[in-house]
Each structure stands twice: as C-alpha cells, then as structure tokens.
Amino acid sequence: MKNTIFTFKDNSPKYKQIYEKFKSFIEQGDIKADEPLPSIRQLADSLHVSRNTTLMAYEQLVAEGYIRGEGRKGYFVNELEPLLFQEARSSSTHKQTESVPPVRIDFRADVVDQSHFPLKTWRRISNQVLTEKDSFRYGEPFGELCLREQIAAYILQSRGVRTDPNAVIIGSSTQQMLLYLGLVLKHDFSSMIVEDPGYDGAREAFRLNGFTLETLPVYETGADLSHLEHMKSRLIYVTPSHHSPYGVSMPIQQRHALIRWANKMQGYIIEDDYDSEFRYSQKPFPALASIDSARVIYLGNFSKSFLPGIRLTYMVLPELVLHRYKKHFTHFESPTSLFSQLTMAKFMQLGEWNRHVKRMRLVYKRKMLHLVSELKKQFGQNISIIGEQSGLYVLIKLHLNRSEEWFIQRAFSYGVNVCPTSLYFIKNKTDHPIIKLGFSHLSCEEIGLGVGLLKKAWM
Missing domain, CATH: 3.90.1150.10 (Aspartate Aminotransferase, domain 1)
Incomplete structure (x- = not known):
C-alpha cells in the first residue's frame, strides 16, 4: 500500500475520517484486492490515535464489505466491481469540468x-398552536373539523360554494386528492375527459388509476364544448376559473352548458380551482360548484396563494361520492400535517387569510x-x-x-x-x-x- 498521509479535520470524528480515506483508496483502486492493510496497532501508532479509533474505522469497512478480517493474519481488501466506481468518477469529473452558467x-x-409572506403572524400563531393539547395527537382521517369549518365559510364567501364542513376533505396536494378520488370513481367510471392543453399532473393521476382519457380541445379563447357530444366519458376534469395553462376563464354560458351535460350524462365535473384568488381585472368568478353542487367535485389549495410547502389541499364532494370516499378511507391516516391544519385554521379564524x-x-x-x-x-x-x-x-x-x-x-x-x-x-x-x-x-x-x-x- 502506498504511503498514506492523513490530515485530520476538527469537524468529524477521527475514526470516520480514517474510514472514509480507506474507502476512497479502495474505490479508486489505489489499494488493490487482497492487499493487506496495516495492523490496528501500526495504523494507530502512525496516525497518533488510539487503537480503539482505528478498530472502529476497520469495523465499519468490514461491515460494508470493503475489507475482511482473516484471524491472526490481519485485514485484507475485498475485490470490488471496478466499473461502478469508474463511472462514478467519470461522472463526477464531467460535472466538475462542465461549464454551467449561473441562473440570474x-x-x-x-x-x-x-418578501410579503406574513412570517411574524404565522410564527406567532404556530407557537400558540404548539401549546395546545390538540397538537400532540394524530389527525383526523379527513381533516380537522376546525379547518374544514373555516374552508366552508371561505369558499361560500369567495366562490359562492355552499357546503357542509363534513363534505370537505383535507389532503396534501391536488395529485394526491385526485389519486384517492380516482380509486373511488373508477368502480363506476372507466374513462375521463381532460383538457388539451391541460394540467399534466392531473392526467398522470388519472392514468395511474387506469382511466382511459378523452381530450377536450381548449384554445386561447376558451374550450370547445361541442366535442362533448361525441364523447362517451361521463367524467370531466376542468380548470374553469383560470385554465391551466392558457389562463382563460369559462364564461357563464359554458358553465351552464357543462352542468347540463353532467346532469344529462349522470356524471361528474371535477373542478380544479387552483388559484382563483388572483384575478386582476374583475372579481373572481363564481365557481362551477356554486351552480350545481350535486354534480361538481370542487378542489382548491393553499399552495399557489399562500405557501407551496404547506401541502394543504381541500376537496368538496357531492353526497354520494362523499359516502363512498369515506367508506374507502376511514381507516387511512390523514395525508397532511396536523400542525399545518391547526395553524391554518387559526390563521383563517383571525381574519389573516383574507387580509x-x-x-x-x-x-x-x-x-x-x-x-x-x-x-x-x-x-x-x-x-x-x-x-x-x-x-x-x-x-x-x-x-x-x-x-x-x-x-x-x-x-x-x-x-x-x-x-x-x-x-x-x-x-x-x-x-x-x-x-x-x-x-x-x-x-x-x-x-x-x-x-x-x-x-x-x-x-
């Protein structure tokens, strides 16, 4: 083995630094297969460390398969597949030499x-919530009642959607909600209409549940609903208040036409109202669910309008779907943070959300x-x-x-x-x-x- 010089650093245990150095030598081929290593005593003396330190390093290398102990003979290097480490070194070298301009x-x-996030207010409410007994338990499977009550009041005031808090389901993301919803709906429906262009994340959730997808063309001026006459699906996923990605809003005539279609087909409209709060020329349009709550499954979230990392999404389900959904997932734990739910509920209750x-x-x-x-x-x-x-x-x-x-x-x-x-x-x-x-x-x-x-x- 070649002469080895160790320079110990202060921010890591010495045994770990010895282990990492020998691991690197073995992976790079500087110490060959079956080559003997210094004895525990020799290595400890040369590095001016305790024998226990070198023993711990060798034991870690043995546990990971880099070396083996052969009784009184000492420790020897095991044979490793060189290709893996050659590729890793090649990739690492390439990344180091490749010139990547910084993103300005x-x-x-x-x-x-x-810069405008209400950090002090959110922190103050979070600290308050942490002192409450409710923060130290598992959450309710369909979301905390206090948050469901606040959401029900908010979407009535802002989107015209009238619902009972018990019909509100709390989840972690739109895709997660659509995956769960798809598991319930696919027992009665085999296909789904999606917008083209449209949110790709929703399409993937539907595909994962085995739905056959039909496409409804959408243009810069809006959706072409005439295509619905030639489609067999009885489910449709739309973003009517702010189409993804065109941003166009569905006029009231088309909203009524879509509701009539859902009633005629005995199907459902999945309305993704993902960022309806931010309309700049007029007030936000009423939601589809405000026209007919029996045929519309309504989705909203706090990611776009508040904080993506909070992972809070909500869904309002018609009575029949709600019953089936709760039957499916009664024994599942809530997919989102109890702490975030309690904090957001208090945030809304104090009027901070509207502000x-x-x-x-x-x-x-x-x-x-x-x-x-x-x-x-x-x-x-x-x-x-x-x-x-x-x-x-x-x-x-x-x-x-x-x-x-x-x-x-x-x-x-x-x-x-x-x-x-x-x-x-x-x-x-x-x-x-x-x-x-x-x-x-x-x-x-x-x-x-x-x-x-x-x-x-x-x-």
Whole structure:
C-alpha cells in the first residue's frame, strides 16, 4: 500500500475520517484486492490515535464489505466491481469540468412572494398552536373539523360554494386528492375527459388509476364544448376559473352548458380551482360548484396563494361520492400535517387569510402589469401575451422561427430560466412555441432585468 498521509479535520470524528480515506483508496483502486492493510496497532501508532479509533474505522469497512478480517493474519481488501466506481468518477469529473452558467433570473412558476409572506403572524400563531393539547395527537382521517369549518365559510364567501364542513376533505396536494378520488370513481367510471392543453399532473393521476382519457380541445379563447357530444366519458376534469395553462376563464354560458351535460350524462365535473384568488381585472368568478353542487367535485389549495410547502389541499364532494370516499378511507391516516391544519385554521379564524389574499392580489397585479409592460416594450409584435388577466404567470407565444427547446436553452445561456409548455399539450398543438414566465417571487427590478436578458438571448 502506498504511503498514506492523513490530515485530520476538527469537524468529524477521527475514526470516520480514517474510514472514509480507506474507502476512497479502495474505490479508486489505489489499494488493490487482497492487499493487506496495516495492523490496528501500526495504523494507530502512525496516525497518533488510539487503537480503539482505528478498530472502529476497520469495523465499519468490514461491515460494508470493503475489507475482511482473516484471524491472526490481519485485514485484507475485498475485490470490488471496478466499473461502478469508474463511472462514478467519470461522472463526477464531467460535472466538475462542465461549464454551467449561473441562473440570474428564474421565471419559474411554482414559488410565491417571500418578501410579503406574513412570517411574524404565522410564527406567532404556530407557537400558540404548539401549546395546545390538540397538537400532540394524530389527525383526523379527513381533516380537522376546525379547518374544514373555516374552508366552508371561505369558499361560500369567495366562490359562492355552499357546503357542509363534513363534505370537505383535507389532503396534501391536488395529485394526491385526485389519486384517492380516482380509486373511488373508477368502480363506476372507466374513462375521463381532460383538457388539451391541460394540467399534466392531473392526467398522470388519472392514468395511474387506469382511466382511459378523452381530450377536450381548449384554445386561447376558451374550450370547445361541442366535442362533448361525441364523447362517451361521463367524467370531466376542468380548470374553469383560470385554465391551466392558457389562463382563460369559462364564461357563464359554458358553465351552464357543462352542468347540463353532467346532469344529462349522470356524471361528474371535477373542478380544479387552483388559484382563483388572483384575478386582476374583475372579481373572481363564481365557481362551477356554486351552480350545481350535486354534480361538481370542487378542489382548491393553499399552495399557489399562500405557501407551496404547506401541502394543504381541500376537496368538496357531492353526497354520494362523499359516502363512498369515506367508506374507502376511514381507516387511512390523514395525508397532511396536523400542525399545518391547526395553524391554518387559526390563521383563517383571525381574519389573516383574507387580509393576506387582498394584499397579495395587489402585489401580484403590480408585478403582472410590470412584466406585461416590459415584454411589450422589448418584443413588440414578435410575441403574443396570453393570460395577463389573472394568475401568477403569463404565456408568451413567440412569432419567431425557432423551437421551444432553442428558446429555453438560449435563455439559460444568458442566465435566465424559463418554463416549457409542451408538456401540457396532447393533440391540440400550437403553431408557434409558447413559453411560460412565472413572476410571483421576483421583484419588479428582477422582472425588468430578466426580460432584457431574454431580448438579448432571443432577438
């Protein structure tokens, strides 16, 4: 074995540092198979450590299969498959030498504004909740009653949805709720209508439950409901208040037509109302569930409007579906945090939720207007802006003879991260690439800088 020099660091136990050094030598081939290692005493003397320290290092190497002990003969290196470690070294070297430009501006759409988050208020309420007895138990399987009561009151006031708190189900995410819901519905339904383009996460949840998917075409001006006449499915998943991704809202005539279709087919509409709070030109539209609660399964969440990491989603179920859902999942534990539920319930009860939504609507409106203004100033007629009336992102259709991948890579080379939209489309493809720009977490200065960099990258 080659002469080894150890330089011990203060932030890790010495036995662990010895173990890691020998492990590295063996993986890199510096110590060959069947080569003997120094005895415990020799190694301890040379490193000026106790014998117990070197013994612990060797025992760890033995336990993981790197070396073996042969009685009085000592310790020897085991034979290892070299390919694994060669590939790991090659990959590591490649990553180190590959030049990756730093991201200066990130137009991602899955974050919220940190600077206006009510941190002190949320922390104060969280600390209060932690002193309460209810925080030290397992949660109710369908969500805490205190939160379900607050949600029922909120969606009545904001979305016109009248429901009993017992019909509200609390979950961790839209996909989780759709997976559970699909397990219940697939006993009576085998296929599902989804929007095209539409939320890809919902499609994957439906596919995982074995649903056959039919597609309803949606355009920048809205959905084409005439296609429903030729479809066999009796279930449909829609985002009527803020279509994903186009951002268009379904007019009242289409909402009534969709309700009539559901009643005629004896089916259900799954209404995903994922960020209805942020509409900038008019008040938020009433939900589909406010028109007919018997045929609409209503979903909402706190991720887009409050905090993605809180993992709180809710669902309002019609009576028949509710009965079956509870029968299926009575013996399952709640998939979301009890602590988050209790804190959010108190947050809403104290009026902080409504104050937060009103405040953020103004903040996001200002950012939206600034982004749209900068895009028009920098790109003019070379782009079309889609979805500027609501939501936390805009789409830009680029009237340039390039691919979506080219636009994304060029932007990245200038330190700007932008999002694709091709993942939303199934058959209803567009004539020009469409790029998604989220703005919620960016300042107006960052938005201006980002759009300027995109101009340099693309024009």
